[in-house]
Amino acid sequence: MNKTINQKGWLFVLPVVVLVAFNAIIPLMTVVNYSVQETFGDNTFFWSGVGWFEQVLHSPRFHAALGRQLMFTGIILAIEIPLGVIIALAMPRKGIWVSVCLVLMALPLLIPWNVVGAMWNIFALPDIGLLGRSLNAIGWDYNFTRHPSDAWFTLIAMDVWHWTSLVVLLAYAGLVSIPDAYYQAAKIDGASPWAIFRYIQLPKMKRVLTIAVLLRFMDSFNIYTEPFVLTGGGPGNSTTLLSIDLVKVALGQFDLGPAAAMSLIYFLIILLLSWIFYTLMMRNEEQ
Amino acid sequence: MNRSSRLIPLIYIIFLMAPIYWLLNMSFKTTNEILGSFSLWPQNFTLENYEKIFTDPTWYMGYVNSLAYVSINTVLSVAVALPAAYAFSRYRFVGDKHLFFWLLTNRMAPAAVFALPFFQLYSAVGLFDTYLAVALAHTLFNIPLAVWILEGFMSGVPKELDETAYIDGHSFPSFFFKIFLPTIAAGVGVAMFFCFMFSWVELLLAKTLTAVEAKPIAATMTRTASTAGYELGLLAAAGTLTIVPGAFVIYFVRNYIAKGFALGRV
Secondary structure: OOOEEOOOHHHHHHHHHHHHHHHHHHHHHHHHHHHOEEEOOOOOEEEOOOHHHHHHHOOHHHHHHHHHHHHHHHHHHHHHHHHHHHHHHHOOOOOHHHHHHHHHHHHHHHOOHHHHHHHHHHHHOOOOOHHHHHHHHOOOOOOOOOOHHHHHHHHHHHHHHHHHHHHHHHHHHHHHOOOHHHHHHHHHOOOOHHHHHHHHHHHHHHHHHHHHHHHHHHHHHOOOHHHHHHOOOOOOOOOOOHHHHHHHHHHHOOOHHHHHHHHHHHHHHHHHHHHHHHHHHHHHHHO | OOHHHHHHHHHHHHHHHHHHHHHHHHHOOOHHHHHHOOOOOOOOOOOHHHHHHHHOHHHHHHHHHHHHHHHHHHHHHHHHHHHHHHHHHHEEOOOHHHHHHHHHHHHHOOHHHHHHHHHHHHHHOOOOOOHHHHHHHHHHHHHHHHHHHHHHHHHOOOOHHHHHHHHOOOOHHHHHHHHHHHHOHHHHHHHHHHHHHHHHHOOHHHHHOOOOOOOOHHHHHOHHHHOOOOOHHHHHHHHHHHHHHHHHHHHHHHHHHHHHOOOOOO
């Protein structure tokens, strides 16, 4: 759509800018403030320059948390995106089952995040949980509070459970927007199911899938409550993702300087990666 | 479509329902039964967990508090996002693209980063432990999302609609409220759904910004862990009840969900 140049636009966005700026800029400046100062806990602060940033960037603990975070985000994207597309392709297009499927599938999205964590905790406990009990019954020595690999398995299963539906609903929305005529044309041409997927369905889903990847990337990088309630970052530090580590430093040890520096580095990483996604997405749209 | 692919959604839904069923199952058991025996359904069916929640104000007020700040947030976010989204979809102005991306960056900000500064900010302005504090804090991620969704829907409406309305003698407010808003009603519904959803499920900020008066239900739940050991039955019942409002909301928007998740333009 060709837009008219009209500076009145600023008037329309003013309320949004004021509200978001109040919430974003003041707290962000507080964080910046802490990140360049040193305190001994009596509310007196000293300038310390970029010392905290250097400390965080060289800390093995931060590297480990970042590594776990990247692994977590990578794994869940690799599972949720293809799985979501497969489920969306297999969903009915008409009839009452559409509503039933959509309502049931959207349900996990509206459960408070700590309830998701608590629910999976009691679901997976080896003594009283359905999942834990079943896995042990088939001979797997499963205990997510003791074995790091089981903790990871549970964490990923929980995230797949929680968020795959978002990908399904997005992909489904892309699919139902394809006119029937496209399929009829493909049928006349004798196109294989794979060709239909590759040349009709996938291009139509491209935009919604970019949104899905962007949202899942941002949210999985920010994940805090669910793993905190499920495993508390344990056993040991094996599931301590970035947010959990950050809260441990900031509120647990009350090291405001390093926590603030870590926050900024963390935020910049998300910003950089999201900017890349966003630019690619906008370029696709302009074509 | 062949039979085997029909099974995929079915298997997926069973996978989704299993943990929810387990929560429901536990909510009808006493904590002793949960810890003492393992059964696929309650042996001594009890409603005492629910009874406790509905009779104890420290419990049920949690739901009232959560619903209060979620409603304020939803109305506020969508109300301010509407004109902004209109501007983004119709006008070009200095810095519009940068502004749009800046708004989106706030959707990316980890809540953990903002928890402590938010606490200090809202304490300083005297809003700590009020519905408004949580509602305002949640606009940080809900306004950008609402603007994004509404902008998508508005861009799908041809500009000729605006022009015809002006020729017919409508003023801008009369056009906006009488013609434009009804046209994008589905978009408004979807934006409200998303705002409700993200405000309802968020806990970290809601918990940080409240103490007693505005404490959300999800935070009330965490106390079952600290007082008398784990009161698992009570925890399960409270958890089950947090699913109910979400289920209601989904039911009402079910016909818009598929379209709305595509954010208007596919």
